[in-house]
Amino acid sequence: MARKRRGAGRVTLAEVAASAGVSTMTVSRFFNSPDKVSPAQRERIAQVVAETGYVPNQAAGGLASAHNRIVGMVVPNISGPIFAPTIQAFSDTLGEHGYQVLLASSYFSAEQEERAVRAFLGWAPAALVVTSHFHTEATERMLEQAALPVLETWDYRPERQPIQIGFSHYEVGVLAAEAVHARGYARPAFVLNSATGDLSALERCQGFTEILAQKGVDVLVHTPAPDLAPFEAGEQAMQQLHAGATPVDLIFFANDNLAAGGLLAAQHAGIRVPEQCAVLGFGDYPFARMLMPRLTTIRPPASAIGENAARWILAVADGQVPEAPLERLTCEVIVRDSL
Amino acid sequence: MARKRRGAGRVTLAEVAASAGVSTMTVSRFFNSPDKVSPAQRERIAQVVAETGYVPNQAAGGLASAHNRIVGMVVPNISGPIFAPTIQAFSDTLGEHGYQVLLASSYFSAEQEERAVRAFLGWAPAALVVTSHFHTEATERMLEQAALPVLETWDYRPERQPIQIGFSHYEVGVLAAEAVHARGYARPAFVLNSATGDLSALERCQGFTEILAQKGVDVLVHTPAPDLAPFEAGEQAMQQLHAGATPVDLIFFANDNLAAGGLLAAQHAGIRVPEQCAVLGFGDYPFARMLMPRLTTIRPPASAIGENAARWILAVADGQVPEAPLERLTCEVIVRDSL
DNA sequence: TTGTAGGCGTTATCAT
DNA sequence: ATGATAACGCCTACAA
Numbered sequence: 107m108a109r110k111r112r113g114a115g116r117v118t119l120a121e122v123a124a125s126a127g128v129s130t131m132t133v134s135r136f137f138n139s140p141d142k143v144s145p146a147q148r149e150r151i152a153q154v155v156a157e158t159g160y161v162p163n164q165a166a167g168g169l170a171s172a173h174n175r176i177v178g179m180v181v182p183n184i185s186g187p188i189f190a191p192t193i194q195a196f197s198d199t200l201g202e203h204g205y206q207v208l209l210a211s212s213y214f215s216a217e218q219e220e221r222a223v224r225a226f227l228g229w230a231p232a233a234l235v236v237t238s239h240f241h242t243e244a245t246e247r248m249l250e251q252a253a254l255p256v257l258e259t260w261d262y263r264p265e266r267q268p269i270q271i272g273f274s275h276y277e278v279g280v281l282a283a284e285a286v287h288a289r290g291y292a293r294p295a296f297v298l299n300s301a302t303g304d305l306s307a308l309e310r311c312q313g314f315t316e317i318l319a320q321k322g323v324d325v326l327v328h329t330p331a332p333d334l335a336p337f338e339a340g341e342q343a344m345q346q347l348h349a350g351a352t353p354v355d356l357i358f359f360a361n362d363n364l365a366a367g368g369l370l371a372a373q374h375a376g377i378r379v380p381e382q383c384a385v386l387g388f389g390d391y392p393f394a395r396m397l398m399p400r401l402t403t404i405r406p407p408a409s410a411i412g413e414n415a416a417r418w419i420l421a422v423a424d425g426q427v428p429e430a431p432l433e434r435l436t437c438e439v440i441v442r443d444s445l
Numbered sequence: 446m447a448r449k450r451r452g453a454g455r456v457t458l459a460e461v462a463a464s465a466g467v468s469t470m471t472v473s474r475f476f477n478s479p480d481k482v483s484p485a486q487r488e489r490i491a492q493v494v495a496e497t498g499y500v501p502n503q504a505a506g507g508l509a510s511a512h513n514r515i516v517g518m519v520v521p522n523i524s525g526p527i528f529a530p531t532i533q534a535f536s537d538t539l540g541e542h543g544y545q546v547l548l549a550s551s552y553f554s555a556e557q558e559e560r561a562v563r564a565f566l567g568w569a570p571a572a573l574v575v576t577s578h579f580h581t582e583a584t585e586r587m588l589e590q591a592a593l594p595v596l597e598t599w600d601y602r603p604e605r606q607p608i609q610i611g612f613s614h615y616e617v618g619v620l621a622a623e624a625v626h627a628r629g630y631a632r633p634a635f636v637l638n639s640a641t642g643d644l645s646a647l648e649r650c651q652g653f654t655e656i657l658a659q660k661g662v663d664v665l666v667h668t669p670a671p672d673l674a675p676f677e678a679g680e681q682a683m684q685q686l687h688a689g690a691t692p693v694d695l696i697f698f699a700n701d702n703l704a705a706g707g708l709l710a711a712q713h714a715g716i717r718v719p720e721q722c723a724v725l726g727f728g729d730y731p732f733a734r735m736l737m738p739r740l741t742t743i744r745p746p747a748s749a750i751g752e753n754a755a756r757w758i759l760a761v762a763d764g765q766v767p768e769a770p771l772e773r774l775t776c777e778v779i780v781r782d783s784l
Numbered sequence: 785t786t787g788t789a790g791g792c793g794t795t796a797t798c799a800t
Numbered sequence: 801a802t803g804a805t806a807a808c809g810c811c812t813a814c815a816a
Contacts, residue, residue: 116569116591118793129803134795144801159590164567165504165513166793169808173795174504176568185533187731190524194550197523201549206564208545209536225545228503229515230455251498252455337735366735373737392526393732396676396705398712457809468787473811483785505809508792512811 117160125154137162164206168230177419178208178226179235180219182304187391188361188408189237192259195412196235203420205232212237214303220245227252233419235259239266240305255422259411261306262434271414271433275306278404278437279313282358282386285439286314287321291356291384294318295347297368299360300330300339307360310388314358326354330364340367348377355383356445362387362394362403369397369444385444399443407435456499464493476501503545507569516758517547517565518574519558521643526730527700527747528576531598534751535574542759544571551576553642559584566591572758574598578605579644594761598750600645601773610753610772614645617743617776618652621697621725624778625653626660630695630723633657634686636707638699639669639678646699649727653697665693669703679706687716694722695784701726701733701742708736708783724783738782746774 123130128147135142136151143151154160168174179196181189197207208229210222220242226234227248233255241249249256249268261272286294296314299307315325328347330339340359344367347354359365365387372379379385379399387394387403394401414433421428462469467486474481475490482490493499507513518535520528536546547568549561559581565573566587572594580588588595588607600611625633635653638646654664667686669678679698683706686693698704704726711718718724718738726733726742733740753772760767 116793119795120793130794131796131803132801135802138795142801147801159587161563161566161587163508163569163793165508165569166808167795168504169502169508169810170793170795172808183533184523184536185526185529187524187526190529193548194522194524197548198550201561201564204564206547206549206568209532209548210540210545211533211537222540224500225540225543227500229545230502230504248498248500337731363731366732370735391732392676392702393705393730393735396709396732397735398737455809458811459809469810470787471785474786477811481785486785502809505792506811508794509809509811511792 116163117158119160119162122151122154122158122160125158126151172230173423174230174232175205175423176208176229176231177205177233177235178210178222178229178231180210180212180222180226181237182214183211184209186363187393188389188406189260191408192412192415195409196416197412199413199416200419205420214301214305216240216242216245216303220248223248232423233257235415235419237261238306239263239268239270255419257415257418259415260406262432264432269418269432271411271418271435273406273435273437275309276313278388278406279310279315280317281313281437281439282310282404283314283317283321285445286356286358286386287318287323289384289445292323293326293352293354294323294356294358295326295328295343295354297328297340297343297347297357297359297364298330299364300332300334300336302332304360310360336361336363337367340364340369341371342367344368344371344377344383345375348375348383353383356380356386357383358386358388360388362389362391362401365401365403365444366393366397369399369401373398379444387444390440394440395442397444402442402445403440405438405440407437410435455502456497458499458501461490461493461497461499464497465490511569512762513569513571514544514762515547515568515570516544516572516574517549517562517568517570519549519551519561519565520576521553522550523548525702526732527728527745528599530747531751531754534748535755536751538752538755539758544759544762553640553644555579555581555584555642559587562587571762572596574754574758576600577611577645578602578607578609594758596754596757598754599745601771603771608757608771610750610757610774612745612774612776614648615652617727617745618649618654619656620652620776620778621649621743622653622656622660624784625695625697625725626657626662628723628784631662632665632691632693633662633695633697634665634667634693636667636679636682636686636696636698636703637669638703639671639673639675641671643699649699675700675702676706679703679708680710681706683707683710683716683722684714687714687722692722695725696722697725697727699727701728701730701740704740704742704783705732705736708738708740712737718783726783729779733779734781736783741781741784742779744777744779746776749774 212219238261390405551558577600729744
C-alpha cells in the first residue's frame with residue numbers, strides 16, 4: 107500500500123505559528139477573526155502563509171469546532187437537464203460563502219438515496235438536501251436522529267415537517283388540466299415517465315386526471331415500458347396513442363424528453379402538431395424552444411430551488427431562523443407552438 | 446450547566462465501544478477490517494451500531510489516518526450538457542467505492558478555478574480533477590506543492606506532466622477538416638464559443654483552419670459578441686455569415702448549442718441545410734438528434750472521461766500504479782443530416 | 785484477537 | 801491582544 111504516513115508533507119498551523127513566532131491560536135485567529143489580531147502580527151503571519159502556501163485543514167477545523175462548512179445534496183441525477191440548474195445554483199451560492207457541496211445521485215431510488223445519506227452523514231455536514239418526499243424508513247430515521255437541517259426540494263406538501271423548497275406537483279397537473287380544458291380538448295392523454303421511481307410524475311398525472319374528470323373529461327394514462335430511454339418512450343407513446351380507432355387529441359408528457367420523442371414520432375407519422383394532436387411537456391429543458399414545432403411546456407423554478415436552498419442553509423448557519431421554513435415556488439406554462 | 450458545546454449530540458466510537466463492552470479499537474476494526482474481529486464481538490457491536498444509528502465520522506478518521514475518501518472536481522459548469530455526463534460517471538464510480546465528490550464550477554475562468562482548488566485543498570482530498578490545461582500560475586504552484594494526484598481531463602497534450610484523461614482538441618479540428626474537405630466544401634467557416642475563456646474551442650478552430658489551409662481552403666473565423674447566450678450567438682452567426690455577397694457553404698460551430706441556433710436561423714432565413722449551408726457541431730448533446738435536420742456533430746467521450754478518471758484515482762488509492770498515466774481517448778463524427 | 789498510549793491539525797476555553 | 805491547555809473523534813503503532 108502506497109498509503110501516506112501521517113501528516114506527510116502538508117504545512118500545518120503549528121509550523122506557520124513557529125515560523126511567525128506566535129502561538130497557534132494567533133494564527134487560527136488570523137483566519138477566523140482577523141480583527142482580533144494586531145496589524146503587526148497579521149502582516150507577519152500573512153507573509154509566512156504566502157511563503158509556505160499554507161491552507162487550513164478543514165477537517166481538523168470542523169472536528170474541533172463542530173461546525174463543518176460542507177453540505178450534502180442528493181438528486182435523482184446530475185446529467186439530465188432537470189436538476190442541473192438546481193445543482194449549479196446551489197453549488198455556486200454556497201461556494202461564494204466558503205461552503206463545499208457533496209453530491210450524489212439516487213436515480214429515483216429510495217435505497218440509493220439512503221446509501222448516499224448515510225455516506226454524507228459521516229462527514230457531519232451542516233445540512234442535507236434531498237429531492238422530493240419519498241424516502242425509506244431508515245432514511246427518515248437517520249435524518250431525524252442526525253439532528254441537522256434537512257431540506258426537501260422539488261416538492262411541496264404543507265403537511266410535512268422538514269423544510270421544503272419547491273412546488274406541488276399535483277398543482278402542476280391542475281395547471282395543465284385547466285390549460286387543456288380551456289382549449290377544449292376532448293381526448294387527452296398523460297404519458298408517464300419511463301424512469302421507474304419518478305413518483306412526482308405520478309402526482310402530476312393525478313392532478314391532471316382528477317381535475318379533468320371533474321370537468322367530465324377522461325384522461326388516457328399511458329405507461330411506457332419500464333426503463334426505456336425517455337426519447338424512445340415518447341416516440342412509442344405517440345405511435346401507440348394514435349394506433350387505435352379513436353386517437354387522442356392532446357398528450358401531456360411527464361417531461362420534455364418524452365415530449366421531444368413524441369414530437370418527432372408525430373412528424374414521421376404525419377400527425378400534425380398541434381392541429382391533430384397537441385403536445386405539452388414538463389421541464390422547459392433548454393432544447394424545448396429548438397424543436398419543430400417549438401414545444402409548449404411547464405417551467406419549474408429549477409435555479410430558484412437551488413439558490414433558495416443555499417440561502418436558507420447560510421441563514422441558519424449564521425444563527426438566523428429564516429421566517430419561511432416552507433418555501434412554495436411556482437411553475438409557469440410556457441406557451442409556444444405545440445399547444 | 447454541563448451543556449456540551451462541541452460534539453453536540455452525535456454518537457461516537459467511544460460510546461459504541463462502551464455500550465458493547467469493548468475498546469474503541471475493536472469498534473474501529475469492526476468498520477475497517479471486520480475479519481480481524483471475532484464473530485462474537487462483531488455481532489455485539491453490530492447490534493449497538495444498529496440501535497444507536499452510529500455513523501463513523503469521516504473527518505476524524507481522515508485526520509487520524511491521513512487518508513481521506515474524498516476527491517475534488519472542478520468543471521467549467523454543471524448545468525450545461527457537456528460536462529454533466531463526466532460528473533455523473535465520476536461521481537457514480539467513486540460513490541460505489543465509498544468516496545465522496547466535492548464539486549465546483551469555474552465558468553472557464555482560471556481565477557475561479559484557482560479559488561475552487563484552494564478551497565478543495567483545505568479538505569486534503571485524495572485527488573483533484575480539473576478540466577483542461579489552462580491554469581493560473583498560483584494554481585500550478587498549489588497543485589505542485591500539495592503533492593496529491595492531479596488529473597487534467599477533457600484534454601490531452603503529451604508534453605504535459607500531470608495525469609491527463611481526454612483528447613486533443615486540435616485533433617478534433619483535424620478530424621472535422623478532413624470530413625469537410627472530403628465532401629468538397631469550398632467556403633467553410635468556424636464559429637467560436639460565445640463563452641469567453643473556452644480556450645479549447647480555440648484549439649479546435651486552430652486544427653480546423655490549419656489543416657484546411659494546407660489543402661488550399663480558407664476558413665472564415667467568426668467570433669460572436671462576448672457572453673451572448675450560445676443559442677442566440679449561433680443564430681446571429683448564421684445570419685451574418687450569409688449576409689454578404691459570397692456566403693459560406695459550411696459552418697463548424699464550437700458546440701451544439703451554437704449549432705442549434707444556427708440551424709433554426711437557417712430555417713427562418715430560408716437557407717437549406719445542408720444543400721446551401723452544411724452545419725457541423727461539437728458535443729453530440731442529447732438534443733442533436735431531435736433537431737430538424739438532425740445535427741451532424743462530433744461526440745466527445747464525456748462519460749468515459751469521468752469513469753476513467755475515477756478508476757485511476759481508485760487504483761492509486763489502492764496502492765497500484767496505473768500503467769497508463771496519460772490516457773488518450775478519441776472523438777467520433779456522428780453523421781446525421783446536417784452535413 | 786484485543787487493548788493502551790499517543791497523536792492527527794485545529795479550535796474552545798480560560799488565563800494573562 | 802495573546803497564549804497554554806484540553807478537547808474534537810478516530811486511527812497508527814505497539815504491546816499483551
